[in-house]
Amino acid sequence: MMGVQLAARECTxxxxxxxxxxxxxxxxxxxxAAAKGLAVNHATVLRRIAQLEQRLGAQMFExxxxxxxxxxxxxxxxxxxxxxxxxSHQLETRVFGRxxxxxxxxxxxxxxxxxxxxxxxDFAEFARRHPDIEMEIQSSGDLANLTNREADVAIRVVYDxxxxxxxxxxxxGPELFGGVYIARDRLAAWRAGASDPLRWIVISTHGIPDWAxxxxxxxxxxxxxxxxxxxxxxxxxxxxxITTLPCFVGDADxxxxxxxxxxxxxxxxxxxxxxxxxxxxxxVRLFTDHVSRRLAAYAPLLAGLS
Numbered sequence: 662m663m664g665v666q667l668a669a670r671e672c673t674x675x676x677x678x679x680x681x682x683x684x685x686x687x688x689x690x691x692x693x694a695a696a697k698g699l700a701v702n703h704a705t706v707l708r709r710i711a712q713l714e715q716r717l718g719a720q721m722f723e724x725x726x727x728x729x730x731x732x733x734x735x736x737x738x739x740x741x742x743x744x745x746x747x748x749s750h751q752l753e754t755r756v757f758g759r760x761x762x763x764x765x766x767x768x769x770x771x772x773x774x775x776x777x778x779x780x781x782x783d784f785a786e787f788a789r790r791h792p793d794i795e796m797e798i799q800s801s802g803d804l805a806n807l808t809n810r811e812a813d814v815a816i817r818v819v820y821d822x823x824x825x826x827x828x829x830x831x832x833x834g835p836e837l838f839g840g841v842y843i844a845r846d847r848l849a850a851w852r853a854g855a856s857d858p859l860r861w862i863v864i865s866t867h868g869i870p871d872w873a874x875x876x877x878x879x880x881x882x883x884x885x886x887x888x889x890x891x892x893x894x895x896x897x898x899x900x901x902x903i904t905t906l907p908c909f910v911g912d913a914d915x916x917x918x919x920x921x922x923x924x925x926x927x928x929x930x931x932x933x934x935x936x937x938x939x940x941x942x943x944x945v946r947l948f949t950d951h952v953s954r955r956l957a958a959y960a961p962l963l964a965g966l967s
Contacts, residue, residue, distance in 0.1 A: 675713070675716055675717075676709075676712065676713075676716075677745065678709065679709045679710070679712050679713040679716070680713065680742045680745055680746075681699075681709075681746075682695065682699065682705070682706050682709035682710055682713075683709070683710055683713050683721060683735075683738070683739075683742060684739075684742050684743070684746060685698055685699055685706070686706060686710060686722065686729055687721075687722075687729075687731055687735070687739055687742075690727075690728040690729055690730075691728040691729055692706045692707055692710075692729060710722070713738075717734075717738065719732070719734035719735075719738070720732050720734065720735070721734065721735035721738060722735055763791055763793060763794065763943055763944055763947065764793035764794060764944070765793075765794065765795065765944060766794075766795045766797060767794050767795065767796050767797070767813055767814070767944050767945065767948060768797040768799060768811075768812040768813045768814070769784070769796065769797070769798050769799065769812060769813070769814045769815075769816065769948070770799040770800075770801070770811070770812040770814070770815045770816070771798075771799075771800060771815065771816040771817070772800065772801075772818075773800040773801065773889070773890060773891070774890045774907065774910065775800075775816060775818075776798060776800035777800070777891075778907075778909060778910045778913070779909055779959065780816070780952070780955070781798075783951070783952065783955040784796065784798060786951075787947075787948060787951050787952075791944070791947065794944050794948075799811075799812055813935065813939050813942075813945055814933065814934065814935055814945060814948060814949060814952075815829075815933075815934040815935075816931065816932070816933055816934075816952065817931070817932055817934060818837055818928055818929040818930070818931055818932075819929050819930055819931075819932050820927075820928070820929035820930075821929075822930070825932070825934070828936060828937065829934045829935070829936055830934065830935050830936065830937075830940050831932045831933065831934045831935075832932065832933040832934075832949055832953045833930060833931075833932055834930065834931035834932060834933060834953060834956040834957065835930070835931055835956055835957065835959065835960035835963050835964065836927060836929070836930050836931075836960075836963065836964060837907060837908075837909075837927070837928045837929055837930065837931055837963045837964075838907070838908050838925045838926060838927055838928060838963065838964050838965045839905050839906060839907045839908060839911075839925065839926050839928050839965075840905070840906065840908055840911055840912075840919050840920075840923060840924075840925045840926070840965060841873050841874075841876065841903055841904070841905055841919065841920040841923040842897060842903065842904060842905075842906050842911040842914075842917045842918065842919055842920065843859075843878065843897065843902070843903045843917065843918060843919075843920050844897060844898055844899070844900045844916055844917060844918075845915075845916060845917065845918045846900060846916075847859070847900035847902075848878070848918055848920075848921075850900075851878060858880070858881040858883075859878060859879070859880045859881065859901075859902040859903060860880055860881055860883060860884055860885045860901055860902035860903075861880050861884045861885070861902055861903060861904065862884070862885045862887065862893055862896045862897050862901055862902050862903065862904035863884050863885070863886055863887070863893075863904065864886075864887055864888065864889065864890065864893055865886045865887065865888055866888075868884075869884070869905075870905055870926070872924075872926040873905050873923070873926070874922070874923055874924075876920045876921055876922030876923035877920070877921040877922035878903060878920050878921065878922075880902055880903060885901050885902060893906075894906065894910065894914070897917065898914075898916050898917065903920050905926075907928065907963075908925065908962065908963065908964065908965035908967075909959065909962045909963050912962065912965060912967050913962065913967070925965045931956055931963070933949050933952055933953055933956070935949060
């Protein structure tokens with residue numbers, strides 16, 4: 662144990678890339694999973710870990726049928742490796758924060774529905790104004806981590822401000838409301854006495870929210886389940902039944918109408934978030950100012966007042 666500590670302290674020539682591969686294998690529990698996450702081949706991960714083991718003079722992993730397990734020495738090295746990773750992120754953020762050029766990469770994370778149904782035209786306008794900024798829009802249900810520099814700007818719906826990490830800098834936007842929607846022609850058919858059953862259309866991971874009453878329209882007990890918002894919107898347009906949608910989606914769709922007798926519900930407040938020195942860069946400041954202005958203009962639509 663002392664030998665590993667001494668090696669970690671005295672060796673100034675450890676390759677950070679070797680440490681990155683070690684960390685990936687330690688987190689994933691297998692070389693194959695680490696290779697996939699790093700977008701390299703299996704042999705590269707093994708070679709990098711072997712180089713680190715040779716440099717430190719200790720074996721990092723035990724190979725078990727269930728995967729790779731850290732040795733006692735590996736667990737000790739992991740602590741130093743995490744410190745190195747944290748220092749690397751801090752260095753990147755600080756240097757990035759001093760970059761005042763209006764060029765380079767700008768990564769933005771937000772949910773797919775906010776991107777495709779609201780903000781992509783505004784992103785395109787920003788890109789046309791600043792052709793030297795390379796924009797990367799990460800529209801995913803898994804929002805990137807700003808602290809680890811996975812993205813530079815996050816646009817998120819936050820219900821409770823207290824849940825925001827203290828290290829993030831936020832520009833508060835408008836409130837976002839949702840409602841219950843149905844296809845216009847399906848509603849007309851229901852009013853005319855159509856007997857076809859209406860279903861709740863739900864995203865599998867969410868289900869029917871507690872706040873959503875069916876209003877004047879009754880549904881069957883058998884839902885129609887989808888895995889994403891795009892399929893949810895397509896299903897309600899097809900007249901399968903009713904579903905909950907943000908007002909900026911449902912009210913803007915000429916094929917949809919709010920279900921009579923239902924109320925709006927507050928989803929939360931939109932925030933434009935950055936981290937530490939990242940927010941000081943000119944391209945980040947230009948972008949956050951641009952998006953904040955556009956969100957303010959969308960306030961009536963987001964509140965369901967259009």
